[in-house]
Amino acid sequence: MQPVSGEIGVSASRGLSPERIRRLFFRVLLYLFLVLTGVVGVMPVLWAFFSSLKPSEEIIMNSLRLLPKVWTLANYIRLPQAAPFGLFFVNSMILSTVSTIFIAFGCTALGFVFAKYRFKGRDFFFFLVIATILIPQQAYLVMQYMMVNLIGAVNTYVGLVFPFVVMSSGIFFMRQNILTIPDELLDFARIDGASEFGIFWYIIFPLSKSAVAAIAIINWVFTWNRFIWPLVVSNSKRLYTMQLGLAYFQRQFDIEYGATLAASVVCMLPIVIAFLIFRRQIIEGITMSGMKA
Numbered sequence: 001m002q003p004v005s006g007e008i009g010v011s012a013s014r015g016l017s018p019e020r021i022r023r024l025f026f027r028v029l030l031y032l033f034l035v036l037t038g039v040v041g042v043m044p045v046l047w048a049f050f051s052s053l054k055p056s057e058e059i060i061m062n063s064l065r066l067l068p069k070v071w072t073l074a075n076y077i078r079l080p081q082a083a084p085f086g087l088f089f090v091n092s093m094i095l096s097t098v099s100t101i102f103i104a105f106g107c108t109a110l111g112f113v114f115a116k117y118r119f120k121g122r123d124f125f126f127f128l129v130i131a132t133i134l135i136p137q138q139a140y141l142v143m144q145y146m147m148v149n150l151i152g153a154v155n156t157y158v159g160l161v162f163p164f165v166v167m168s169s170g171i172f173f174m175r176q177n178i179l180t181i182p183d184e185l186l187d188f189a190r191i192d193g194a195s196e197f198g199i200f201w202y203i204i205f206p207l208s209k210s211a212v213a214a215i216a217i218i219n220w221v222f223t224w225n226r227f228i229w230p231l232v233v234s235n236s237k238r239l240y241t242m243q244l245g246l247a248y249f250q251r252q253f254d255i256e257y258g259a260t261l262a263a264s265v266v267c268m269l270p271i272v273i274a275f276l277i278f279r280r281q282i283i284e285g286i287t288m289s290g291m292k293a
Contacts, residue, residue, distance in 0.1 A: 045268065052076070052261040059257045075262035082259055084237070085266065088245040093270075094157060095230070095241060096223040099164035103219045104212050107167055111174025112204050116186060126175070132168045137228070145232055155235040164223050170215045177211040178204060217278045221271050242267045 047066060051059050052075050054068040079085050114126050137144075144163050145154075153159035181204065189199050205212070227243045234240055246263050249256040 048261050048268075049265050052258065052265050054258065056256070056258040059261070075258035076266075078259050079262055079266070082256075083245050083248040083263075085242070085245055085263065087238070088240050088242045089266075091160075091239055092224055092241040092243075095160055095164070095226075096220045098161050099223045100216045100220045102161075102165040103167045103170055104216045106165065107170035107174045107215055108178075108205060108208060108212055109200060110171045111176075111178050111208075112200055114171070114175045115178040116181075116183065129168050129171050133172070137163070141228070141232065144229075148233060154233055155239060157239070159233045160230060160239055163229055164219075164226070167215070167219055170219065173215055174208065174211055177208050181207055213278055217274055220274060224267075224271060 050066055050068060053071050053073070055070055055072055055074070058069060110129075114122065114129075148154055148159040148162055151158075153162060185203060186199055189203055194202070225243065226241070230239070230241045230244055234244070237244075242263070246260060246267070249260040249263065
């Protein structure tokens with residue numbers, strides 16, 4: 001029996017080694033940091049959600065109470081009465097969905113061209129694509145409006161979607177992903193008689209589905225939250241998006257906080273649902289592309 005107790009004592013001493021204690025200490029610190037960061041990030045969303053279920057007089061009270069004293073759905077019931085939020089929701093869905101379809105196929109196709117084709121000026125044109133990432137939209141907003149006005153697309157769905165059919169960072173993202181696909185696989189497909197479009201559709205696109213999903217969701221969220229361009233190109237509420245619809249609750253002398261918070265929750269809901277459904281594809285695509293870069 002004595003050797004057994006000796007082994008236990010050795011194991012215990014090993015388990016309490018300074019190196020193991022140090023690793024456990026840093027792991028606990030890491031978990032605490034992640035928990036605190038998560039709480040800081042989630043608290044504004046939770047506060048907006050629970051405040052949207054409060055009466056207006058309770059919202060404006062100087063109180064840190066998170067849960068409502070009186071639960072009510074009056075703020076959500078008032079939304080369709082105060083503004084045509086059904087139309088705004090449809091406009092936002094059209095803008096985000098159409099833009100995402102163009103981005104998903106366009107970025108993959110251009111990424112395929114820059115990754116697997118050799119032509120004169122390829123590196124220069126790719127440099128121009130990368131350079132546009134550094135330029136904010138506000139710098140060329142006037143030129144975009146002039147182009148849309150030139151083709152007569154102001155206050156139309158075409159003009160609303162026009163600036164969001166190209167994504168420079170998405171082209172770079174897809175190029176880095178497609179670079180790791182073996183050239184021999186494409187050569188074998190050409191020997192078997194596959195066309196270039198067939199190679200793109202049946203080989204490149206399926207093998208890049210994680211990256212495509214990541215780009216699609218990121219662009220969908222980015223486009224859903226756009227405010228400046230829809231405000232500039234839309235002259236009537238027929239084309240207003242959900243973000244523009246929030247301005248309906250701002251009055252000259254007061255703000256309807258309850259209705260504004262309810263509308264904000266409705267605006268956030270599609271983004272949260274999209275992330276919960278496609279979070280695995282987003283994380284996989286970003287992680288794989290980062291490793292391939």
